[in-house]
Amino acid sequence: MSRVKEFTLPDLGEGLTEGEILAWLVKVGDTIELNQLIVEVETAKAAVEIPAKWAGVVTRIFHEAGTTVEVGAPIVAIDTDPSAGPLPSDLPGPVPSAESLAAVEIAPAEGAVEPGLIGGPAPGGRTAVLVGYGPKTTTAKRRPRPGTPAGATTTAPPPTPPRAPVTPPAPAVTARTSGPVLAKPPVRKLARDLGVDLGTITGTGPLGSVTRDDVHQALATVAEAPAVTTAGAAAVFDASREQRITVKGVRKLTAENMVASAFTAPHVTEFLTIDVTRTMKTLEKLKARREFRDVRLSPLLLVAKAVLLAAKRHPMVNSTWSAATNEIVVKEYVNLGIAAATERGLIVPTIKDAGRLTLRELAEALNSLVQVAKSGKTPPSAMTGGTFSITNVGVFGVDSGTPILPPGESAILAFGAIRPMPWVHKGKIKIRQVTTLALSFDHRVIDGELGSKFLRDLGDFLTDPEGALLSWS
């Protein structure tokens, strides 16, 4: 490190390549201070005085006044540490920049730029530029803010928009007297999904708008269903020709569940008979695909797929009535229950989060689920947590039924036998593959409209799975 540093002619921010030295303001031997003006240089645009970059003693001036000097050429040498005694005769080569730049407060890390150069530091915590004061290099700081924004503002009324047709927002309970119902878009959607008419609700939000809580409140009031007394126990009829089977195990559980469900959830069942010829064709196509070559495929697979896709379009179908907390719990995941007849009785094992499975995974899950159920090895964990169930009554050769909801679920689909039937197809009577779907649902949660829409979606899908898949995606 040399104590003698050479000061080079800087780019004076005019983008010029040379300048003429007009006058030296210091001479060799002078002690100078940092930023003391040392030389006057004239460029093609203006005469400027240049300050010293270091304090010290001027040891050498390279160019006399009147000389034209290239930008970057050394013009003066400064001994930055004169107190260290006389200079040794063999002057070590001057090394500018590095440590001098380290002393600059906002030293650019690239080390190549010097104060006053484009990209170098400029007064006021800025970066030097050719035009303008330069951008600020300081980090942005926030001004002090009144109050605590979090929490405090969440219930605050909206700011008054200028020239708003309404009176300035009064907080909370200002009742809306006339005009359209005010509600935020997500609240409107909630009300629509729950089948609540916004017009019947007195809003408690800002400007009398209906809030999310208002909708839930209104729904809870409507849904207070009349209490139902429990049914009397079955009479014992003593006769020698009767066989007595102790009610236990699966049968007992089934009975308890069915009673609990039938007498707490008001059931409604709707039916839809559809032409599934295309579904059967699609199934054949799938069987021919490499991806499905070693999986058993049945119509149940596409029924399950239809349920999963339709549940996405109507999430309320996949929900639970929670009387304890006075809530409807709408689930994003579908744990799909499949009713299976076994020697020990009917059980409903579930495929957890079935909506995430690919079609092939779903097919595999269905197969293994049925096999495990038939072997009687279904673990208890697989029989809980269902959110929607399918019962394939078609395997018994019947057309339909009115299934009872598994407890905790709001809808169940019965899928009847597929039979060749005369059917009006494209204006003519043809023999088509026809089946009947029956959807039972909890009328506390699902209105007739929603249930019908859901069932119709299932029908649409199974009538033309490929078309529905494309138009829904």
Next chain:
Amino acid sequence: MSEIITLGKALNHGLRRTLEQNAKVIIMGEDVGKLGGVFRITDGLQKDFGDDRVIDTPLAEAGIIGTAVGLAIRGYRPVCEIQFDGFVYPAYNQIVAQVAKMFYRSKGHVRLPIVIRIPFGGGIGAVEHHSESPEAYFAHTPGLKVVTCSNPADAYSMIQQAVNSDDPIVFFEPKRRYWEKGEVDLAADLAGAYPLHASRIARAGTDATLLAYGPMVRTALDAAAAAAEDGRNLEVIDLRSLSPVDYDTIYASVRRTGRAIVVHEAPGNIGLGAELAARISEQCFYYLQAPVLRVTGYDIPYPAARVEEEYLPDLDRVLDAVDRSFGW
């Protein structure tokens, strides 16, 4: 070969790489040669590639772009520098009437692989015509693609992707962020780079979505950091491409957060924020907990440098908008 370099230097490296890789790439503009550009973006390029590839033009923007159109028709890939945003207007006719229309006019036979680089935005304390944000004029014009970078890594990849694009691209550079530093992998293969016309989640959050581009991305990130102190977790999306806009990323974010705030320096009236707000309202209507808000420059000519701090959207104005959104 990751290096910490400034955004300006990253552009310089990116341009250098395209000059090396494709002999048809030429750079044209005022003072881009010997001087290396007023912001030194083309520093050293004329020295290394010659004055027939890095060309100092007269002070005539219409001429620069008109010449570029001719060169592009003859197979060159001109990269034009418009020295400052406010200087582009003499070239506006060439850009919207020729550059934007040639592909359509020729039924797709003639493509114009032109890049028009424009340093834009304020914050450098400059005089009139040096601090404007004219992006909406170009984003509004069918046939032009408009992009802007916000950080050195994007600057490096995006300028190369723009030069390699066969379509004309207006490339806005956030001039007050030229000296912001970041890590750039100079050896990175462009094939693996983030797509030019995709927006990017610059900061993941859950409570509200800030949409920003160019110089305002830094401001939005600062605001998000400050909001975190108040317990609000803001998502920041760097649009990167202003035409076409990558709306899918935006819709997905707004549907998650329920709130959207657009931030740009350009005046609010008929600005990019208006289009974003309209589309978000249409596509995310049921998810919105509050109207889409905008934090923008005021509807006035860009003010004198002494008061530009009052004009430019800053961290506090963004936070005020966040408060307004949550107050709805």
